[in-house]
Amino acid sequence: MFDSSAAEAKLELDGVTSGYGPVAIVRDLSLSIRRGEIFALMGKNGMGKTTLLKTILGLVAARGGDIRMDGASIVGASPKALVSSGVGYAPQEQPLFQDLSIRDNLRLAVHSDRELGAALERVFGHFPFLRDRLAQKAGTLSGGEQKMLIMARALMLGPDLLLIDEISEGLQPTVIARIADALRAEREANGTTILLVEQNLNFALDVADRWAVLKLGEIDDSGEVGAGSRERVLEHLKI
């Protein structure tokens, strides 16, 4: 669908089909995401966005097609292997250990406690409020703070590829703006590639370079972010 050479593609999906049991949620989907870009994948509920992210991360098995990261196939790789090779993930459903402290939630994102200090300093740069509240249980944070914690956890290891699932859901515009700033800063500093799954088109078109709309597990439309994209996306998202 996109004309991009393999050299600059960070993540390529090639005819990917996946789903649960007999149900194919993602169907024959192809997509190429360039190194260092922020890509927004939009679409209404139930169209396969979350399943696609889970398939990339190896949480749901791909039933067909190929997924390549930096040119090498990652189909069948374990989530552990992918996380180790620089993939960060901010999930949407039950995304935090509610009964664990903020510190322990963040600690689970690093491989050993030796890396913890440096990683914490990294994310305090984006979300300073976390520094003073490390001992607090994640479940006691407000909705917006929880979202920032999820974001912080995904950034702990300074990932090369960041997969983010509807981080803006139910958030105030001010919090959304802080998350948008963190994403931009992270890309600026490390050249991070970001795949953003979103329903909030204001946020998505604000931070993304390119967009695509998913419908019934297939790409319905796509383009560069620019004048007129907003109307085109809204055409797909509205009732």
Place this chain on the structure above:
Amino acid sequence: MTLLLDIVTTAAILFIVSAGLLAIFGVLKIVNFAHGAWLTVGAYCAVVAGGLGLNPWLALPLAFAAGAVLGGVTERLIVRPLYARPLDAILATWGLGIVIGQLVTLWFGRDVQFTESLLPGTIHVLGTTYSLYRIFALGAAVVIGLGFAFLLEGTRLGLSARAIIMNEALARALGLDTARIRLVTFMIGTGLTALAGVLLTPLTSVDPTMGVAWLIGSFMLVMVAGSSFGALAVACLLFGGAQVLVSTFISPILGGITVAVLCALVLRISSKGFARV
């Protein structure tokens, strides 16, 4: 006074015997019905240590190692294929228990074995004379309880295990090696159970079927406790206490079923048992 000591030491022994089963059930959501066999294996480690003329205390590390190694093999070969079929896992581990029991029988014979007592004699506490070993068992239960608390709260492995208990899907998504954590947990659980088997030797006769007698009690206590060691301690105190009272004032035979019956009733009222404590 003796009654009070009986209650706390009985609870302590129940706790020691059940802790390994709880560790496995809490993290793996699998009931290890070969639990009794590991107690037996542990007790026979004490027999072997005695036969070799070793210091009886050396049986403790020996049993832990034997139990853990055996547990590792079991997790890999028997339990891992059955994570999705918990009822079948109960059956397969029960079958394994039969196998281990018969192997022990083939090796050592059916007869009751005797081991050197770890701590003979009595001690003067709270105005009465009481078995020194039972007091020691109380201490051992506290050490095991604190050990688990440290392992769970203070170490990375414990944190990972707790993460899996709370939300396994998320733990996997964050790249935790759930397979390895399950293996290690199973090994710790079985190692500890074998160690508990050694600790049982001064209190009970050692024969190939000794473990089965303890299986149901610990199974019921673990069902009630869910995945919390605190809840297990509470359950052991309450039901162990009831057991001592029934045995003392009504009938020792009925005392033997007190724990199981009370646990079943508690579960009927609240299917989560004491897990919320």
Place this chain on the structure above:
Amino acid sequence: MSDTVTAPIPSAAGRRRPLILAILAGVALALVLLGPLFLDRFSMNVLTRSMIYAILAITVDLLWGFTGILTFGQAAFFGIGAYASAMLLTHIGSSPALLGLALVLAIVVPVLLGVAVGWLSFYYGSTPIYATVISLVFPIVVTQLVYSGGTLTGSSSGLVGYFGLPFGLEGFFRLSGICLVAVAVAALVFVRSDAGRLLTAIRDNETRCAYLGLNTQRIKIALTATLAGVAGLAGFLYANASGVVAPENTGFVFGTELVVWTALGGRGTVLGPVLGTIGIDYLSANLSGELPFLWQLIVGALFVVMIIFLPNGLAALVTRFTRRGRSEVVAGGGPTLVPEKPLHHMKTASGPLLSIERLEKSYGSQKVLEDITLDVAPGELVSLVGPNGAGKTTMMRCLTDGKERSGGTVRIAGQDIAGMIPNQIVALGVGRKFQVASVFESMTVADCLRMSRAALEAPSFVTASDALGLPPAAIEILRLTGLDKLLATEVSLLSHGQKQSLELAMVVSLEPRLILLDEPTAGLTKTERTTIGAILKKLTSELGFAAILVEHDLDFVCDISSRIVVLHQGRLVLDGSVQEVVNSDIVKTIYSGGEHV
């Protein structure tokens, strides 16, 4: 999938089945009657016991193999039957009348205890593991009571030296054999009857059973009690044939042995457990003299290997060859579809069919639904839309389970559903279709449909009928989706879309007045969606059903709905016609991310 080879016509096989069974039973009877002519005393002794144990294995198989209830408790019912007989004969005496009384007691006492154990084990929301826990505790309690019974029960040495039925060794061999054949035949007839399929349905998907209006708790209690009686009968036989009862006969270890034999023979086959039990018990008796522990070791190891690699036992190896037909899509065959007149089992009530008032649901301090008020009348197709987490599925749950909600009232046909469990609500005329097709995977299409009629018309315990009576609307769904040609096909072989259609047909077969559908088109192809859409439209606008639909595909919703209700963050924000909702600014705002567009 469509051009399948012609398979053997199952209805013909179905007609041949009673004949095969009769021949089998005849051969088995001949064997047990003539057996004493060939067997030595030792073998006859052992086999008498083995055959009694085989009766127990059948009861374990019906509970565990067919219904999915793993039980260790049958040993206790057996022991109670045995002890009831032995105690009566020991302490009161032996006469024909007393023997008759012993037989009655040996059956009635276990049945009563079976009701109690069943009541304890099966309640709304109980877990399978809890039933297993109870089945463990029960034999332990019984054994301890026997131990503490003093001279009444003979304590640890058991009871011996009473006078039972005046049969010799050969007589008991034949009696046990006849009883075994009778129980096995009864079990085989029952599991193949329309009522017997209920057991498999419960094992496959108990939730679906409840939402077909079946009281699964009561069925399981009845089954437990009945099989307790059978186990008690076996206990009576045992007490007479062996002349001794001991505490081990009641214990949980014996209970586990029964499960081991059943598993090795092949759960869910009746004959497998019988052969497994007789084979292993007979071999045990013969080998235990020479290699006592090694034999146990081999049985244990075999058991472990079987559970892991061949969970359906040795019988699965056999049926893999004989039951080929079941693993293929079968075109044609199966029962004949018969349109039934609507049963009108529901009360007609004035006012709206569904009336929700200030419905509220919260988890702790988090409110998932708040202040929902809504009426639905017959003939309406109301779509429930809203972003993820709006509370749509939660609301569906509150409508079908009277214990779900935290506040407000829900009335169906005028009746408040507070405290009602799903099967009671289904009886009020509600059918629920789940998001992921909830059907019975290991049963045929026809059997699935039959289950949805089981709550309306009591199924036969003996026969498997050749006709399948369904409401015309359900038959039409089957025709439109081609399922009417696949009635004899096992559900696990159907495509996802076919399963969704089958579930819809099952729900319609309940003759509900209100159908709740949770994303019926998720994962379907365009054509399948169009078909389902057409069916829903017809059901509501022509046939007068009311329907509530949760759906994400708004094009689909706009096509078929008569009304749309929008939920957002647990509140009802809009309730209006398709036009009103499509043009509403609120909806645009919700779907573009919270800020005003």
